[in-house]
Amino acid sequence: MRIFGAGDVWEHLSYEACIAAMRDAMVTFSEGRAPSVPRTFLDLAGGNMFGAMAGSLGSGDVFGAKLISLFPGNTRHGKPSHLGLVALFDPLDGSLSSLIDAAALTAIRTASASAAATDALARPDARTLAVLGYGEQAETHIRAILAVRPIENIRVWGRDPERCARFADRIAAACAVPCTPAADIARAVAAADIVCTTTAAVEPILYGRWIAPRAHINVVGFAGSDAAEIDADLVLRARYIADSRASVLAEAGEFRSLLRNGTITDAHIVAEIGEVYSGRAAGRTCGDDITLYRSLGHIVQDLAAARTLVDLASGAALRSIRL
Known part of the structure; x- marks a missing residue:
């Protein structure tokens, strides 16, 4: 399993590649070929929330989930309001293949x-x-x-x-x-x-x-x-x-x-x-x-950005662990 910290995301995920990935992902989604479940939010104290969402990019493609906290007040202190992780799973054997910093990924994929x-x-x-x-x-x-x-x-x-x-x-x-x-x-x-x-x-x-x-x-x-x-x-x-x-x-x-x-x-x-x-x-x-x-x-945007990141960083020396 590979771990992509925020620095890895900013280094390897280009806007140009992510923009193209967003187009493809949303076509797949609107054609009904990217199954997902409605995202859910747990209300926390002080107007904060914790969210979970899961989905797939289609038959034989990656699937995964995003776990994220939404703390709007963080922005007053220079921290991202969205913090968490995106987990990618291998469609061939179901193994967890990547964990990715969700704050950096969300920032790039939303703008893209x-x-x-x-x-x-x-x-x-x-x-x-x-x-x-x-x-x-x-x-x-x-x-x-x-x-x-x-x-x-x-x-x-x-x-x-x-x-x-x-x-x-x-x-x-x-x-x-x-x-x-x-x-x-x-x-x-x-x-x-x-x-x-x-x-x-x-x-x-x-x-x-x-x-x-x-x-x-x-x-x-x-x-x-x-x-x-x-x-x-x-x-x-x-x-x-x-x-x-x-x-x-x-x-x-x-x-x-x-x-x-x-x-x-x-x-x-x-x-x-x-x-x-x-x-x-x-x-x-x-x-x-x-x-x-x-x-x-939408989760398909996160998954498409995550898959694009993994592809772009395929030759990089990133942290990995064996589960």
Whole structure:
């Protein structure tokens, strides 16, 4: 069995490879060829949670599980909010083949899934990126989206102006793209081609009236059945595309609230992203469309990222133990 620590994940799992893996995995999922069980969460004290999810990438392919703790307050101390492990099993004999740091894997695969969706849904000439948040997911989303669009200008917003300014300076230096802190969210997203929400907000902070026609939105932040980073107007204006229909109906607060009051039906989910990748459903239908990818995360994404990591690191000298 091989053990991949956080450093191993960051060293070997490239955004480009992970983006391709996300496309393939979500096609497999939407075609019903990647069985999984609904993820479960155990409520802990102080708003923290412990989650478990299990699945397979299909007959004869890897299967496994993810065990993860969700401690949102960690971000205030510079620690990841998601901590845990992903376990991969060999499909030939059922043996445990790999244990992988889930914090690093989740950071890269979540951003890569958004980048894959952005590549399919955003306009080819998209050049301006707005990111809400300045944590780890904000940085990984910037790096992943730079792999699919030639971004020329980045704007970031966060609740603490000083931290936001430091983050913008670091991103500009690391990515060689101008990155500007915005005084408020409306200014951050004004006329932006691509917007990513990566905050822990449980009430709307992004409003549809601020979003220009032709924009693409990745809604990535806190998932909760009664929580919402975006308002009802943005849900109604956008072509709403899910990673998983079932996940949206169970966990996407901004969608569920409109469903409960009868404003929309399940049909407002125009497609799963895997259906867009395979050509079974349309993503952007005209230039003025606002497209929205709702990222809730799925075990097939973790397994696909994990398998890609193992393949990329196959020649590396990593820790191993015999069970």
